[in-house]
Amino acid sequence: MPIAPTPNDEIVYHGSRVSMALRRVKLPGGKEISREVVLHPGAVIILPILDDGRLVLIKNVRHTVGESLLELPAGTLEAGEPPADCARRELEEETGYGAERIDALGWFYTSPGILTERMYAFVATGLKAGPQALEENEMISVTTMTVEEAKALIKNNRIVDGKTIAVILKYLLGADI
Numbered sequence: 001m002p003i004a005p006t007p008n009d010e011i012v013y014h015g016s017r018v019s020m021a022l023r024r025v026k027l028p029g030g031k032e033i034s035r036e037v038v039l040h041p042g043a044v045i046i047l048p049i050l051d052d053g054r055l056v057l058i059k060n061v062r063h064t065v066g067e068s069l070l071e072l073p074a075g076t077l078e079a080g081e082p083p084a085d086c087a088r089r090e091l092e093e094e095t096g097y098g099a100e101r102i103d104a105l106g107w108f109y110t111s112p113g114i115l116t117e118r119m120y121a122f123v124a125t126g127l128k129a130g131p132q133a134l135e136e137n138e139m140i141s142v143t144t145m146t147v148e149e150a151k152a153l154i155k156n157n158r159i160v161d162g163k164t165i166a167v168i169l170k171y172l173l174g175a176d177i
Contacts, residue, residue, distance in 0.1 A: 003116040005039055017041070017076055040117035044087040045074040045163050047105065047171055048097055048124040054144045056095055056127070057164070061139035070143070070153065071161040072168075074119070083107075083120035091124050093133045095142050100126025105170055110163060121167045147172070 005011065009021035019039040026032050048056035061068050075090035077083065087102050105121035134140055145153070150168055153159040159168075 003039070003042075003118065009037065009039075011039075036114065038115045038117075040076075040115055041079070042077045042083070042118045042120070043074060043110075044077065044083050044090060044120045044122060045072050045167050046087050046091045046102075046122045046124050047072055047167050048091060048095060048099065048127055050127055050144065051125075054146055055150055055168075056097060057143050057145065057150070057159075058094055059141045059143060068139075069161050070159045070164070072164045074163060084122065087120070087122040087124070092130065093135075094138070094140055096130045096132040097124070097127040098130055099124035100128075105167065108166060119163055121170060123171065 005019070005021055006023065008024040010024075011019050011021050013020040017040070021037045021039055023035045023037045024032055025035055050056060056073075057070050058073055059068050060071050073091050073094040075086060075094070077086050081089075084102050084104070088099065091102075092098055101124065103123045103125070105123050107118055107120045109115075110117045110119050132140070132142070147168075150159065151172075154165055154168065159165060
């Protein structure tokens with residue numbers, strides 16, 4: 001699951017969710033270089049689908065980019081937590097929906113040029129509404145839309161979160177679930 005530091009990593013920062021390493025890499029010609037690597041424990045993203053086929057998305061205030069983004073619910077794995085359990089937990093916390101089924105939709109690296117984060121994708125169905133359980137620092141509201149509306153928002157650059165675009169595309173391409 002999470003990608004561990006290598007013996008060639010010098011940890012230069014250790015935070016509550018990620019660490020930063022300077023990784024020594026030997027090139028084919030023998031030259032050694034240093035790469036900056038963000039070590040991440042892994043995460044999940046969930047595509048919640050209501051019984052009528054509408055998708056559940058969230059409007060999430062993202063301080064890193066200074067915007068409120070339309071996204072699928074997602075979250076970071078806790079130490080030793082199976083991805084499906086994390087998906088179920090994050091879905092309930094961020095949207096209030098519980099799911100009868102959580103089906104794997106594959107995984108992908110979010111930004112492998114600098115980040116070790118492996119993101120596990122899931123489709124949630126059989127949804128039952130309940131209360132959100134947001135963390136103190138989260139500012140999230142829930143919205144629903146049809147698949148066609150989501151496609152139009154992606155096309156018109158209104159959904160700009162890469163992980164959300166990737167998972168909706170995987171789903172539309174009929175990835176085995």
